[in-house]
Structure formats: C-alpha cells, structure tokens
Amino acid sequence: MKSTTVINNSNNKPTGIAKLAVLFGCVLLAACGSSGEEEQARPVFTQLNELVPAGYVCKDAVLTVGGELILQKKHYLHLQQASDSQLNITGVLEYNDRPAHVSFGAYQNQGGECVVDYKLSYQLDTPCMAAREEAFKKYNQIGTLGDKTRYFEYKRNPNKTVFLTNINQDLQCLVGVNLTEAVSATP
Incomplete structure (x- = not known):
C-alpha cells in the first residue's frame, strides 16, 4: 500500500524550483522530509x-x-x-x-x-x-x-x-x- 505525505509549511512556502525539487524528491524517494510540519494522508480503510x-x-x-x-x-x-x-x-x-x-x-x-x-x-x-x-x-x-x-x-x-x-x-x-x-x- 502506498503512503502519501502532505506537506504543510505555512511559514516558509517554497516557490518555483523549490516546489519542483521537493516534488521530484518525493517521487524518487517515496517519502520526503520538510523543515515544516508534516501531516500523513488518511489511510485507505477496508472496513x-x-x-x-x-x-x-x-x-x-x-x-x-x-x-x-x-x-x-x-x-x-x-x-x-x-x-x-x-x-x-x-x-x-x-x-x-x-x-x-x-x-x-x-x-x-x-x-x-x-x-x-x-x-x-x-x-x-x-x-x-x-x-x-x-x-x-x-x-x-x-x-x-x-x-x-x-x-x-x-x-x-x-x-x-x-x-x-x-x-x-x-x-x-x-x-x-x-x-x-x-x-x-x-x-
């Protein structure tokens, strides 16, 4: 099962190249870190x-x-x-x-x-x-x-x-x- 990470970085929003770099890094590594808060996406339930x-x-x-x-x-x-x-x-x-x-x-x-x-x-x-x-x-x-x-x-x-x-x-x-x-x- 894939896990999706949603980044919430309201204080320091990356723009342009920085957004692309974060997105590319997430795709390559299937997980990413950020200096801001991270929030896990809702899991897929089966019940x-x-x-x-x-x-x-x-x-x-x-x-x-x-x-x-x-x-x-x-x-x-x-x-x-x-x-x-x-x-x-x-x-x-x-x-x-x-x-x-x-x-x-x-x-x-x-x-x-x-x-x-x-x-x-x-x-x-x-x-x-x-x-x-x-x-x-x-x-x-x-x-x-x-x-x-x-x-x-x-x-x-x-x-x-x-x-x-x-x-x-x-x-x-x-x-x-x-x-x-x-x-x-x-x-």
Missing part, C-alpha cells in the same frame, strides 16, 4: 464502519446500503470527501472472478431523509446478451444509448438501473449498476 465518521447524520443509512452492496466481498475503500452533510466513498470490490469499481455517497435532503446512491462498474468476459439472460433477467429494458449500450431498470425498484455496453468487438460487456435510495435518518 466501512471505520471509514464513516462517528457523528455523520446518515451513518446508519450508509452502513445499511453499503453493507448490502459489499456483503462479504474483499474490498478496499477510500473516504474521498466528508462533511457534516455529505459523504463520498470510492473503492474496489473483489468478486470471485473480477474486480469492480464502486463509488457511493450520501447526503441528507430537505425532508430529513438520507439519500444514498452507489455506482458499480465492472467488465464481464461474455457478450452483453448472455449477461442480460444470466444476471439481469429481472430488469426491464428502457432503451438504448448509442449503438452499443442498453439501459435497464430493475422491476422491483425503478431507482436501480443497469447499463450494459458491448466492448471488444462485442465479446465482452461493460456493466454499470446505479442505485439511489432515500432512507429515513435515525435521530
């Missing part, structure tokens, strides 16, 4: 409950939806942005046969509900027609987007959609899964 800040108003909703998405899959997550009202997490989920990129976030809407959404993308080594028949039978086709992409909606939840795009001469399928849910915030 969702450790990643979501304790006081975050939509924590329970994020843990519920995120937990359903992750289940027991090996995963690597990174907190990209967090504030009192908004959260964004990116990462990789390891399926048995492939990795998948995931991005999910949450915010509290004006009605007090927590809106949680996620986007999952991965590649299948099968044409999209076969993927549709095997994994996405319970989705209604809504339409097409361009020549190679079909857009589907889950029959039981119209807020869950799937894009299937033929790639590599239609031998493989790029899958994009999107879900947006409003969940009551717990007091």
Whole structure:
C-alpha cells in the first residue's frame, strides 16, 4: 500500500524550483522530509464502519446500503470527501472472478431523509446478451444509448438501473449498476 505525505509549511512556502525539487524528491524517494510540519494522508480503510465518521447524520443509512452492496466481498475503500452533510466513498470490490469499481455517497435532503446512491462498474468476459439472460433477467429494458449500450431498470425498484455496453468487438460487456435510495435518518 502506498503512503502519501502532505506537506504543510505555512511559514516558509517554497516557490518555483523549490516546489519542483521537493516534488521530484518525493517521487524518487517515496517519502520526503520538510523543515515544516508534516501531516500523513488518511489511510485507505477496508472496513466501512471505520471509514464513516462517528457523528455523520446518515451513518446508519450508509452502513445499511453499503453493507448490502459489499456483503462479504474483499474490498478496499477510500473516504474521498466528508462533511457534516455529505459523504463520498470510492473503492474496489473483489468478486470471485473480477474486480469492480464502486463509488457511493450520501447526503441528507430537505425532508430529513438520507439519500444514498452507489455506482458499480465492472467488465464481464461474455457478450452483453448472455449477461442480460444470466444476471439481469429481472430488469426491464428502457432503451438504448448509442449503438452499443442498453439501459435497464430493475422491476422491483425503478431507482436501480443497469447499463450494459458491448466492448471488444462485442465479446465482452461493460456493466454499470446505479442505485439511489432515500432512507429515513435515525435521530
């Protein structure tokens, strides 16, 4: 795992060549020192409950939806942005046969509900027609987007959609899964 060092040198800010020299030194050595204060970047967590800040108003909703998405899959997550009202997490989920990129976030809407959404993308080594028949039978086709992409909606939840795009001469399928849910915030 790579470690990133962020330099905070508010009293003596290097300029021009000095900045370039520090950057070059950091790249070559993968660690750098400074006469100012050093602050370590946040580590990449692999446990969702450790990643979501304790006081975050939509924590329970994020843990519920995120937990359903992750289940027991090996995963690597990174907190990209967090504030009192908004959260964004990116990462990789390891399926048995492939990795998948995931991005999910949450915010509290004006009605007090927590809106949680996620986007999952991965590649299948099968044409999209076969993927549709095997994994996405319970989705209604809504339409097409361009020549190679079909857009589907889950029959039981119209807020869950799937894009299937033929790639590599239609031998493989790029899958994009999107879900947006409003969940009551717990007091």
